[in-house]
Amino acid sequence: xxxxxxxxxxxxxxxxxxxxxxxxxxxxxxxxxxxxxxxxxxxxxxxxxxxxxxxxxxxxxxxxxxxxxxxxxxxxxxxxxxxxxxxxxxxxxxxxxxxxxxxxxxxxxxxxxxxxxxxxxxxxxxxxxxxxxxxxxxxxxxxxxxxxxxxxxxxxxxxxxxxxxxxxxxxxxxxxxxxxxxxxxxxxxxxxxxxxxxxxxxxxxxxxxxxxxxxxxxxxxxxxxxxxxxxxxxxxxxxxxxxxxxxxxxxxxxxxxxxxxxxxxxxxxxxxxxxxxxxxxxxxxxxxxxxxxxxxxxxxxxxxxxxxxxxxxxxxxxxxxxxxxxxxxxxxxxxxxxxxxxxxxxxxxxxxxxxxxxxxxxxxxxxxxxxxxxxxxxxxxxxxxxxxxxxxxxxxxxxxxxxxxxxxxxxxxxxxxxxxxxxxxxxxxxxxxxxxxxxxxxxxxxxxxxxxxxxxxxxxxxxxxxxxxxxxxxxxxxxxxxxxxxxxxxxxxxxxxxxxxxxxxxxxxxxxxxxxxxxxxxxxxxxxxxxxxxxxxxxxxxxxxxxxxxxxxxxxxxxxxxxxxxxxxxxxxxxxxxxxxxxxxxxxxxxxxxxxxxxxxxxxxxxxxxxxxxxxxxxxxxxxxxxxxxxxxxxxxxxxxxxxxxxxxxxxxxxxxxxxxxxxxxxxxxxxxxx
Numbered sequence: 001x002x003x004x005x006x007x008x009x010x011x012x013x014x015x016x017x018x019x020x021x022x023x024x025x026x027x028x029x030x031x032x033x034x035x036x037x038x039x040x041x042x043x044x045x046x047x048x049x050x051x052x053x054x055x056x057x058x059x060x061x062x063x064x065x066x067x068x069x070x071x072x073x074x075x076x077x078x079x080x081x082x083x084x085x086x087x088x089x090x091x092x093x094x095x096x097x098x099x100x101x102x103x104x105x106x107x108x109x110x111x112x113x114x115x116x117x118x119x120x121x122x123x124x125x126x127x128x129x130x131x132x133x134x135x136x137x138x139x140x141x142x143x144x145x146x147x148x149x150x151x152x153x154x155x156x157x158x159x160x161x162x163x164x165x166x167x168x169x170x171x172x173x174x175x176x177x178x179x180x181x182x183x184x185x186x187x188x189x190x191x192x193x194x195x196x197x198x199x200x201x202x203x204x205x206x207x208x209x210x211x212x213x214x215x216x217x218x219x220x221x222x223x224x225x226x227x228x229x230x231x232x233x234x235x236x237x238x239x240x241x242x243x244x245x246x247x248x249x250x251x252x253x254x255x256x257x258x259x260x261x262x263x264x265x266x267x268x269x270x271x272x273x274x275x276x277x278x279x280x281x282x283x284x285x286x287x288x289x290x291x292x293x294x295x296x297x298x299x300x301x302x303x304x305x306x307x308x309x310x311x312x313x314x315x316x317x318x319x320x321x322x323x324x325x326x327x328x329x330x331x332x333x334x335x336x337x338x339x340x341x342x343x344x345x346x347x348x349x350x351x352x353x354x355x356x357x358x359x360x361x362x363x364x365x366x367x368x369x370x371x372x373x374x375x376x377x378x379x380x381x382x383x384x385x386x387x388x389x390x391x392x393x394x395x396x397x398x399x400x401x402x403x404x405x406x407x408x409x410x411x412x413x414x415x416x417x418x419x420x421x422x423x424x425x426x427x428x429x430x431x432x433x434x435x436x437x438x439x440x441x442x443x444x445x446x447x448x449x450x451x452x453x454x455x456x457x458x459x460x461x462x463x464x465x466x467x468x469x470x471x472x473x474x475x476x477x478x479x480x481x482x483x484x485x486x487x488x489x490x491x492x493x494x495x496x497x498x499x500x501x502x503x504x505x506x507x508x509x510x511x512x513x514x515x516x517x518x519x520x521x522x523x524x525x526x527x528x529x530x531x532x533x534x535x536x537x538x539x540x541x542x543x544x545x546x547x548x549x550x551x552x553x554x555x556x557x558x559x560x561x562x563x564x565x566x567x568x569x570x571x572x573x574x575x576x577x578x579x580x581x582x583x584x585x586x587x588x589x590x591x592x593x594x595x596x597x598x599x600x601x602x603x604x605x606x607x608x609x610x611x612x613x614x615x616x617x618x619x620x621x622x623x624x625x626x627x628x629x630x631x632x633x634x635x636x637x638x639x640x641x642x643x644x645x646x647x648x649x650x651x652x653x654x655x656x657x658x659x660x661x662x663x664x665x666x667x668x669x670x671x672x673x674x675x
Contacts, residue, residue, distance in 0.1 A: 011036055011043065018049050026056040044074050052083050060090045071100075078108035086117055089246075092276040094125050105137065112141040123247040126281035128220075132186070135213070139183060151183055155190070163187055178204045182214045189217070194225040212238065219251060226451050228258035229502040246276050254285065259502045260448055262293045280310035287319055296323065311335060312343040314351025318552055321358035328359035346380050353377030354552040361550070371655045374550045378561040387558035389565045392520075396572040399478050399523055400579040408526055408584040413486030415493025418531040420500070421512045421611060422453075424519035425537040426570060427557055428547035430593035433622075434537050435514045437604055438611075440618040445511040447503040452496055453513065456528075457521050481527050493528035510613075517556065519573055522580055522588065533611050536577055539593035541570050541667050545659045546649035567662025574666045578673035586610075592671045597646060 014036050021029040033050045036043060047070045054063035067084040074080050085100030098121055104114035115138030122131035133156055140152035147170050154163035164187055170180045181204040188197035201218040204211055215234050222231035235252045238245065249272045256265035269286035273279070287302035300323070306316040317336055320326050328336075336356045343349060357373035360366060421438065423431050439446025461477035484492075504511050518525065525532055539547075545567065548560040559569040580588055589610040596603045604619050649656070666673055 011040060011046075015043075015045055015049060018046075018053070022049060022053050022056065026053040029053040030057060042073070044070060044077065044080075048077075048080055048083060051080075051087065055083070055087045055090060060087055063087045064091060076107060078104045078111050078114060081107060082111065082114045082117060085114075085121070089117075089121050089124075089276065092278045094121065094276065094278045096278075097121055098125070105134075109137070110141045112138045114138075115141055120245070120247045124250055124276065124282070125279050126250075126285070132190075136186070139179070145179075148179055148183065151180075155183070155187060160187060160190060176207055178208045178211055178214065181207075182211070182217065185214070185221070186217060189221055189224070194221055197221045198225065210241075212241065216248065216251075219248075219255075223251070223255060223258070226258075226455055228255045231255050232259070244275075246272050250282060250285075253289075257285075257289060257292075260505060262289050265289045266293060266295075277305075278309060280306040280313050280316065283309070284313065284316045284319060287316075291319075291323065296325075299323070300326065307335075312339040312345075312348050312352075314339065314343075314345075314348035314355065317355035318351040321355040322552075327362050328355075333359045333363070346384070350377045350380035351552060353380065354550070357550060367651050368655075371652055375655075377552060378549060381552065382561035385558045385561065387561075387565065389559065389568045392559065392569060393572050395478070396520065396576045398476075399520070400576050402478060402482070402523060403576075403579045403583045406583070407482070407523055408580065408587065412484075412489050412527050412530070414489040414528045414530045415497060416531055417493065417497050417529060419497065419510055420529060420532040421510055422518050422525060422532060422534045423512055423514045423516075423537060424522070424534060425516050426539070426544050426548065426573060427516050427553065427560070428551060429516070429537045429539040429544045430591070430596065431514055431516055431537040433593075433596070434535060434591055434607070435512050436622045437607070437619050438512055440622040441608070441613055441616050442618070443509055443613060445504055445506045445508040447500070447511050447513065449515040450500055450503060450513045451515065452499040453518050453521050453525065454515065455499075456492055456496060457524055460524075478523055481524060484527070489528050496529065510611075519577060522577075526584075526587070534588045535607065535611075536588050536590045537593060538574070538590055538671050540649075540670055541567070541574075541663050542649045542653070542656060542659065543593075543646065545570060545663075546652055546656065549659075563656065563658040564662045567659045567664075571663055571666050574673045575675070578675050582675065590671070594646065 014032060018029045018032040018036070021032065029049065030053045033046055033053065036046045037050065040046060047066055051063045051067040051070065054060070054066060064084070064087045067080060067087055070080050071077070071084050081100045081104035085097045085104060088094075088097035088100060098118070101114055101118040101121060104111060105118060108114065115134050119131045119134035119138060122128070122134055136152045136156045140149045140156070147166055151163045151166040151170075154160070154166065163183075167180055167184045167187065170177060171184065174180065181200050185197040185200035185204070188194070188200060198218065198221055201214050201221065204214040205218070208214070215238055219231045219234035219238065222228070222234065232252065232255045235248060235255060238248045239252065242248065249268055253265045253268035253272070256262070256268065266286070266289045269282065269289060273282055273286060276282070283302045283306035287299045287306065290296075290299035290302055300320065303316050303319050306313055310316070317339070320328070320332075333356065336352050336359065340349060340352050340356070343352075353373050354377040357370050357377060360370035360373055421444065423435055423438075425431050435446050438444045457477060460480055500511070500513065519536065522534060525534060545563070548557070549563060549566060551560065553560065559565050577588065577590075581590075589607060591603060591607060601620060605615055608615055608619065660667055
């Protein structure tokens with residue numbers, strides 16, 4: 001083969017044969033390409049096939065060297081950029097991989113494979129919104145159908161009404177067009193119509209069970225719709241076909257977190273990050289899981305790795321601060337200040353401000369600067385939210401009016417399951433401590449802050465849903481509860497028990513739902529689960545107010561980012577619970593945090609007695625319980641009673657006037673409330 005070059009047709013034929021072998025027998029393809037390269041060492045297509053074959057054969061580093069040289073020689077080749085991007089992804093070099101995939105899409109906008117690869121890699125990096133846009137670009141590129149291409153472009157540009165009209169017209173004419181069904185489902189997701197999206201995607205998979213893009217979107221939609229067990233089932237289908245797909249594996253890890261299987265999630269994250277280490281957000285998510293299972297040093301190392309890769313990643317800085325027992329160094333503070341100067345992204349900036357506030361607070365000496373950092377973080381976060389304190393006040397007033405009319409006194413049926421213990425109150429009130437004490441009892445399983453009761457309430461409140469779908473007249477929540485017949489109430493209670501079963505991993509008769517916001521749904525809980533127990537954990541309003549204000553919550557708790565709104569929320573909470581106390585004395589057991597800290601043994605005895613549980617010594621040695629804890633207090637409850645924060649708010653009292661004013665009389669009558 002070292003003599004004269006064979007005719008061009010021979011090279012083309014050899015290349016065609018090698019290309020046909022690449023995916024099913026990459027080693028044979030490498031051997032055939034070697035013969036071509038002996039005759040034509042710089043042949044671009046031969047080098048491209050060689051690079052792909054080397055990657056698929058597992059020789060990824062050599063593949064990258066081949067493809068980098070080819071990319072320099074053929075800078076306008078979209079296929080080379082795509083293959084180099086895939087190779088760099090396999091090497092774990094996500095930022096460089098994304099650069100090459102974007103370049104491939106720019107060089108050849110009709111190269112659907114480039115957009116699909118970009119979408120998958122963006123999902124792996126946790127950039128889900130951009131991943132959706134890349135997927136739509138792939139749809140547009142892959143179809144020659146002008147209607148679907150028009151709809152895809154309209155969705156990319158945000159003209160959702162145009163896209164919807166085009167897709168509805170197509171589905172009226174061709175109701176089994178699975179590509180159009182999937183696009184309509186994606187549109188439904190964009191509009192927040194998750195039930196519709198799930199129905200559409202299941203229909204697409206009935207028609208085309210191997211439609212991978214539809215199944216992955218179904219899994220992610222189920223995740224968004226708080227159905228992690230159903231989403232996991234779809235993920236297992238995907239992994240059966242492609243077991244090493246990194247973006248699907250990362251989705252699996254996040255779903256395992258949602259159902260409380262943190263150890264399994266940690267194993268999946270470790271597996272993916274070993275192969276794809278260059279993804280800062282992946283290391284951050286891994287750190288969250290390591291923190292939850294008590295591997296704090298490993299969590300810190302994971303967060304540090306994320307920051308080495310992306311120094312302006314504000315959430316990683318805040319994740320270190322959120323360990324509570326962690327202390328930043330002077331160098332850390334300087335790095336955060338550099339990060340604030342280097343990024344204009346509000347998401348990174350707000351996290352950096354919260355983290356810097358914690359660093360300055362711990363360092364002492366300049367409480368004004370610490371407060372200002374927290375205030376700026378809160379300002380940025382509040383601007384992102386649509387929270388309306390008047391809506392909260394109105395709903396609380398309407399629930400209180402129902403309670404005063406005797407709603408809690410009337411027997412309504414409901415599910416007779418005694419399993420749930422609801423721990424309610426404000427976030428940062430000490431509820432994690434109470435949960436840890438109870439979860440140290442042999443008969444009680446600690447789960448997490450479960451969203452299921454709030455999801456049921458939201459459905460009841462939705463126009464045209466909730467009550468009417470259960471055979472009763474539609475109405476505003478909570479007033480619609482008065483219209484629900486006993487069988488509907490029983491069905492809702494049974495639904496709650498069924499929805500939460502996925503979070504229960506121990507054969508214990510009782511479990512804790514520690515969603516603090518469930519205080520607003522006490523009437524619903526009593527109506528659909530009359531045998532459930534409710535514990536209200538209350539902390540001094542300035543103590544809990546300051547602690548919540550300096551906390552950036554991963555989701556929810558929109559009332560905490562403005563001192564006046566925070567005070568109003570606390571006042572609404574305390575006032576409504578006072579109405580419940582007056583209407584149904586003893587139905588809710590109150591734990592006052594300061595009393596629990598001062599007289600732990602007696603308070604624990606009283607708590608267990610109210611719940612009908614025998615006293616166990618383990619409840620007083622709760623810090624020995626190594627269970628998973630996912631809330632910000634995870635490290636604090638792994639120590640004996642944490643007293644340092646009781647009066648910490650007094651350092652910042654000069655700046656808390658708006659909170660005091662909004663609290664009104666509940667500040668002065670704490671822990672009681674005068675109606």
